[in-house]
Amino acid sequence: xxxxxxxxxxxxxxxxxxxxxxxxxxxxxxxxxxxxxxxxxxxxxxxxxxxxxxxxxxxxxxxxxxxxxxxxxxxxxxxxxxxxxxxxxxxxxxxxxxxxxxxxxxxxxxxxxxxxxxxxxxxxxxxxxxxxxxxxxxxxxxxxxxxxxxxxxxxxxxxxxxxxxxxxxxxxxxxxxxxxxxxxxxxxxxxxxxxxxxxxxxxxxxxxxxxxxxxxxxxxxxxxxxxxxxxxxxxxxxxxxxxxxxxxxxxxxxxxxxxxxxxxxxxxxxxxxxxxxxxxxxxxxxxxxxxxxxxxxxxxxxxxxxxxxxxxxxxxxxxxxxxxxxxxxxxxxxxxxxxxxxxxxxxxxxxxxxxxxxxxxxxxxxxxxxxxxxxxxxxxxxxxxxxxxxxxxxxxxxxxxxxxxxxxxxxxxxxxxxxxxxxxxxxxxxxxxxxxxxxxxxxxxxxxxxxxxxxxxxxxxxxxxxxxxxxxxxxxxxxxxxxxxxx
Numbered sequence: 276x277x278x279x280x281x282x283x284x285x286x287x288x289x290x291x292x293x294x295x296x297x298x299x300x301x302x303x304x305x306x307x308x309x310x311x312x313x314x315x316x317x318x319x320x321x322x323x324x325x326x327x328x329x330x331x332x333x334x335x336x337x338x339x340x341x342x343x344x345x346x347x348x349x350x351x352x353x354x355x356x357x358x359x360x361x362x363x364x365x366x367x368x369x370x371x372x373x374x375x376x377x378x379x380x381x382x383x384x385x386x387x388x389x390x391x392x393x394x395x396x397x398x399x400x401x402x403x404x405x406x407x408x409x410x411x412x413x414x415x416x417x418x419x420x421x422x423x424x425x426x427x428x429x430x431x432x433x434x435x436x437x438x439x440x441x442x443x444x445x446x447x448x449x450x451x452x453x454x455x456x457x458x459x460x461x462x463x464x465x466x467x468x469x470x471x472x473x474x475x476x477x478x479x480x481x482x483x484x485x486x487x488x489x490x491x492x493x494x495x496x497x498x499x500x501x502x503x504x505x506x507x508x509x510x511x512x513x514x515x516x517x518x519x520x521x522x523x524x525x526x527x528x529x530x531x532x533x534x535x536x537x538x539x540x541x542x543x544x545x546x547x548x549x550x551x552x553x554x555x556x557x558x559x560x561x562x563x564x565x566x567x568x569x570x571x572x573x574x575x576x577x578x579x580x581x582x583x584x585x586x587x588x589x590x591x592x593x594x595x596x597x598x599x600x601x602x603x604x605x606x607x608x609x610x611x612x613x614x615x616x617x618x619x620x621x622x623x624x625x626x627x628x629x630x631x632x633x634x635x636x637x638x639x640x641x642x643x644x645x646x647x648x649x650x651x652x653x654x655x656x657x658x659x660x661x662x663x664x665x666x667x668x669x670x671x672x673x674x675x676x677x678x679x680x681x682x683x684x685x686x687x688x689x690x691x692x693x694x695x696x697x698x699x700x701x702x703x704x705x706x707x708x709x710x711x712x713x714x715x716x717x718x719x720x721x722x723x724x725x726x727x728x729x730x731x732x733x734x735x736x737x738x739x740x741x742x743x744x745x746x747x748x749x750x751x752x753x754x755x756x757x758x759x760x761x762x
Contacts, residue, residue: 278345284315285573288341292351293323294547295557300351302559302613303566306585309617310578312570317341322353322364323547333364334371342372342538349569350542351562354549362411365542370405374533374540375431376438377402378568379516385591385627387524387600391499396522398502399446401439402512403467404533406431409509416741417662420708427463427508430646432470437638438534439506440478445635450482450503451475454491454511461756464488467508488515495519520544527558527599530565532572536637541569555608558597560586563616571632580629585619587627592619649749654722656683656714656746658755659731662739664707671696674711677733682726683713689758699760710758714746 278286289304291297307314319338326333333353342348348368355363369377382397383389412424439451453471455464468485475483486494488511494501495515499522507515520529526545533540543561551557563586570579589595595615598606607615640646663670667688674685688696689712690705713730715722727743734740747754 278347280315282313284313285347285575286315286317286345287569288338288345288348289316289318290321290338290348290350290353291318292321292547293354294352294549294552296351296353296547298552298555298557298609299543299559299562300349302609303349303562305613306563306582306616306620307566307570307578310581310620312575312578317345321350321368322355325364326354332362332367334367339371342368342540346538347569347573348538348540348542349562349566350540352543352545352547354547366409366411368540369533372535372538372540373405374535374538375403375405375434376534377404377512377516378442378532378534379512379519379529379544380564380568381516381519381523381529383523384528385587385624386593386596387528387590389522389524391522394500396499396519398499398519399442399448399504400512400516400519401435401442401504401506402516403431403435403507403509404512405509407463407509409513414741416660417707420706425460425463427466428646429466429470430640432467433474433646434638434640436467436471436474436506437640439504440474440481441636441638443481443504444478445633446630447633448481448503450484451478452491452502452505453483453485454488454505454507454515455485456488456511457485458487462754464508467506471506491515492518495522516544525599526561527597528560528564530561530563530568532565532568534572534635534637539569539572541565541572551603554603555610556598556603556606557609558599558606559609559613560597572635574634576632579632581620582616583629584623585616585621587624587629588619588622589615591624591627651751652747652749653720654727654745654747656686656712656722657727657730658744658746659711659713659734660741660743661709661711661734662707662741663709667695667703667705667709668698670709670711673737674734677737678713678730681730681733682716682722683730684716686712686714687758687761688712689761692759694758694760701760708741712746712758712761 280286291300319341321334353364379400406426408423408425410426414422416422455468457465457468520526529544531544567579567583595607595612687694689710693703695703
């Protein structure tokens with residue numbers, strides 16, 4: 276919920292954003308105010324203007340303090356450097372306030388003609404928003420090899436899965452698909468699948484299905500109307516939610532809500548489009564629809580439905596056409612489009628319906644840091660990642676010799692996930708980044724840190740190493756995967 280001022284107004288942090296951001300934010304604000312909602316806007320900045328001041332996070336303390344107080348944000352798009360420079364201010368805001376769930380609804384809209392018109396597309400992508408590859412933990416392992424860690428937690432999976440089912444209930448939806456790549460990434464993506472199957476049992480009235488993410492993308496293009504709610508991991512969700520927006524007219528029509536236990540951030544998902552900034556040609560629908568999600572969030576249901584109806588009527592009448600649909604030289608100016616929606620407040624379409632929304636119940640998940648507590652665990656080996664220009668055969672023979680006299684023996688070496696030592700006869704184009712797997716001799720009970728360090732000290736006398744991973748078992752189950760070709 277949001278902070279309420281002494282005179283009964285909702286205090287909302289508004290971040291106009293970069294490029295066309297101020298124009299679309301101003302459009303949404305005008306419509307909200309015309310609908311009679313009492314809001315006091317606390318304007319703050321983030322993104323490009325902050326980067327230019329030398330603050331590398333893109334989010335100043337004044338903005339953080341405002342959001343901590345108001346708990347609700349309406350935000351325009353922020354510019355993010357691509358391939359260099361600072362981290363995304365968008366991602367920073369989501370992570371700072373643990374807005375772990377990204378809600379991306381898409382539905383067919385009147386007057387917006389696409390190849391899918393008439394198919395009745397009306398679905399929601401629920402994207403995990405703070406974990407996965409977007410944890411942003413990257414390292415250069417060697418001068419020619421980069422690594423990004425894919426972090427997936429039990430707690431993160433449980434929160435996003437429960438949010439997906441609760442969101443389905445709030446909108447009267449009957450079906451939830453979980454889309455993962457768990458056929459390949461069995462621990463990370465598999466964690467979401469496993470959690471989904473566990474939690475789904477608590478929602479017997481909702482049909483629950485798992486689907487491989489590449490098939491999900493295929494099916495979204497082939498038969499999108501079969502989907503109702505799709506829950507998925509962060510990067511998968513980023514990709515397929517943009518795909519779904521294209522099905523109904525593009526990013527200009529795609530709203531989003533970033534929801535957390537304590538804070539909610541509402542934003543359009545399109546970029547800052549700097550070349551169109553100040554030209555009064557941009558489509559504000561995505562930000563307007565994001566504002567509708569915001570009003571629903573703090574229970575201004577009547578106003579939210581009024582604005583949604585007015586938007587549908589405006590599009591249905593066809594008096595205005597946005598530039599992203601008909602061309603920016605022919606499109607209706609942003610200000611005129613806004614005025615038409617305001618004129619239609621109070622009207623309802625006879626053909627296009629607005630859902631009967633119920634309050635969304637945010638899931639309650641244990642605050643325990645160690646959410647999973649195994650009854651038994653043991654360390655059975657270690658993977659040491661080594662930088663070397665030797666051939667696999669040369670490196671393997673050398674490491675076998677180095678391991679003599681320690682508690683460990685070399686089991687295998689892999690390169691980019693494929694076993695290359697002992698030789699298999701396969702053809703592998705190697706790079707200077709080897710995973711060297713050592714296991715306890717004679718199947719010993721539990722490997723100690725001192726035994727690992729003893730081996731590591733011997734290895735580093737001859738080779739450069741990047742990092743080390745313990746090979747662990749939890750409740751008798753392997754906590755690590757095998758390389759391609761490893762027995």
